[in-house]
Amino acid sequence: MIDLDIDMRQYDCPFIDTTDDVDVAFSAVQWQLDTSDEQLETRLIAKGVDRGALEEGLRVLRNHPNMNDCYILSKRENVAQIGTTIEQTNAMETIQQNDGYITGPFQIEDGREQWHVGFDDDEAEDRALAELERHNDYQVENRDHFGATTLFDLLENADSAMQLLEGCRSLTETERETFEVASRRGYYETPRATTLDDLADHFDVSKTAVSMNLRRSERKILKGALSALNELDDELT
Incomplete structure (x- = not known):
């Protein structure tokens, strides 16, 4: 298709x-x-x-x-x-x-x-x-x-994809922007290419505020990902 x-x-x-x-x-x-x-x-x-x-x-x-x-x-x-x-x-x-x-x-x-x-x-x-x-x-x-196998896989796992999507949609605009900038600047790389201090300067907020926004966005996305994984586990058992 x-x-x-x-x-x-x-x-x-x-x-x-x-x-x-x-x-x-x-x-x-x-x-x-x-x-x-x-x-x-x-x-x-x-x-x-x-x-x-x-x-x-x-x-x-x-x-x-x-x-x-x-x-x-x-x-x-x-x-x-x-x-x-x-x-x-x-x-x-x-x-x-x-x-x-x-x-x-x-x-x-x-x-x-x-x-x-x-x-x-x-x-x-x-x-x-x-x-x-x-x-x-x-x-x-x-x-x-899409080949037939790929298309079948997409349809079969639609519920799992929706769980992950809902996790992303639950982010506020500030949480999403903070998470995206941190990711683009290498905050999640090893070693880190940017720090909380750098991000705080970029957004002109405190280091604590950046940390809280990142933690909230990570928690929401992780919750969506775990829900999706649970859906996949249910389909495999």
């Missing part, structure tokens, strides 16, 4: 047009393409910079000529879960007609959309990308080629 991460700008997509006009972003959590009716049904999370931006974004989205239906499932402050039905876009039709398939959620912000698309062979991929270029603006940001 060939898996592509594509930065896409479609010229007939209601979500992209809306994020062009309003400071709102969309993340698709469920989708279903009805090829017979040439429509895409989706469940998305819409998030505005504030409540006003969310309301304006939903208004603009409903009024888009390619939007057939848009309704709110739940809403709180500047975040809403919505359901939509849109006309099939050129890009969706191109992927479908060239034996491609969606492998991950759509993410739309600032007039661009992140697509995760799969193909079974190079010929289908080349054909689809050539056709996409005629009516869309896109850039392939990442390309992975």
Whole structure:
């Protein structure tokens, strides 16, 4: 399987047009393409910079000529879960007609959309990308080629990967930045290429503050890693 991460700008997509006009972003959590009716049904999370931006974004989205239906499932402050039905876009039709398939959620912000698309062979991929270029603006940001064994291993260990991912997501912005800078500067190498004093000078905080941020980030990541290892152990026994 060939898996592509594509930065896409479609010229007939209601979500992209809306994020062009309003400071709102969309993340698709469920989708279903009805090829017979040439429509895409989706469940998305819409998030505005504030409540006003969310309301304006939903208004603009409903009024888009390619939007057939848009309704709110739940809403709180500047975040809403919505359901939509849109006309099939050129890009969706191109992927479908060239034996491609969606492998991950759509993410739309600032007039661009992140697509995760799969193909079974190079010929289908080349054909689809050539056709996409005629009516869309896109850039392939990442390309992975998975064999059957690798793909099976990824699917089988998805829960373990999520445990590790959740550990990383639990870091605060300060903890993450401190951990990343310390790693890049060689704090975890032997011998160490940087010290707590160096890091304290870099962040303009006390040595104690740097040490505490590192310990908290290490503890959270280690907790996620141990949870992932436990998941792997359960699968092997």
